[in-house]
Amino acid sequence: MTEQELILSVKKGDRNAFDKLYEIHWANLVSYSSLIAGGEHAKDIVHDVFLKVWLNRTNLQEKETLRPYLMRSVYHMSLNVLRKNANMEFTETCVDNQIDFLAAGEYNPDSSEIIKKLYAKDTAEQIHKAMEMLPERCREIFRKSYLEGQSHREIALELGLSVSTVDNQIYKALKLMREKLGEGLYLILLWLTIH
Numbered sequence: 001m002t003e004q005e006l007i008l009s010v011k012k013g014d015r016n017a018f019d020k021l022y023e024i025h026w027a028n029l030v031s032y033s034s035l036i037a038g039g040e041h042a043k044d045i046v047h048d049v050f051l052k053v054w055l056n057r058t059n060l061q062e063k064e065t066l067r068p069y070l071m072r073s074v075y076h077m078s079l080n081v082l083r084k085n086a087n088m089e090f091t092e093t094c095v096d097n098q099i100d101f102l103a104a105g106e107y108n109p110d111s112s113e114i115i116k117k118l119y120a121k122d123t124a125e126q127i128h129k130a131m132e133m134l135p136e137r138c139r140e141i142f143r144k145s146y147l148e149g150q151s152h153r154e155i156a157l158e159l160g161l162s163v164s165t166v167d168n169q170i171y172k173a174l175k176l177m178r179e180k181l182g183e184g185l186y187l188i189l190l191w192l193t194i195h
Contacts, residue, residue: 001017001020003021003024003065004063004065005017007021007060007061007062007063010054010057010060011058011060013057018050018053018054018057021066025066025067026046029046029070029071029074030042030043032071032074032075033045033046033078036079037078042078045074045077045078046074048077049070049073052073053066129180130176130177130180131143131177133176134173134176138169138172138176139173140159141155141159141166141169142170142173142174144158145166145170
C-alpha cells in the first residue's frame with residue numbers, strides 16, 4: 001500500500017492505515033522534534049501531532065506523502081513548547097524572586113520585630129546562663145552593680161565588704177563573662193548596662 005492509499009484509508013477512518021502511517025514517520029519526527037525542543041518533549045509533541053491528524057483526518061489532502069505537513073506541524077508545536085517552557089521558567093523565576101524579596105524582609109533583624117524579639121530573648125538567655133556560672137559572691141555583686149544599678153560603695157556597705165573587694169569581684173565577673181559570652185555578646189552586655 002502506498003502512502004497516498006494509506007492517507008485515503010485514514011480519511012475514511014481506517015485505524016490500521018493510521019497506525020501504518022504512524023510507524024512510517026514516528027522515528028524521524030521524534031528525532032526532528034528532539035533537535036528543536038529537546039528529547040524530553042519530542043515524543044509527546046509527535047504524539048500530539050498525530051492525534052491532531054487523526055482528529056482532522058477528514059480534511060487530509062490526498063497527496064503523495066504526509067511528510068511535509070507532519071514536519072511543519074512538529075516544527076510549530078516544538079516551538080510552542082519552547083515558548084511555553086520559557087514563559088513558565090520566567091514566571092517561576094519572577095515568583096521565586098518575589099517570595100525571596102518578601103521573605104527577606106521578614107527575616108531581616110533590622111526590620112522584623114519578631115526577629116528582634118527572638119534575638120533579644122536569645123541574647124538575654126545567654127547572658128543569664130553566663131551569669132549563673134559565676135561564683136555565688138561574684139554573681140551577687142555583679143547583679144547588684146549591673147542589673148540593679150548600685151554603686152560600688154553601696155554594694156560594699158550593704159554586703160559589709162571593702163570597695164576594693166567589690167571592684168575586684170566585678171573585674172573578675174566581667175573577665176569570666178567575657179570568656180563565656182565571647183566578644184560580641186560581651187559588648188552587648190556592656191552596652192545594655194550603660195544604657
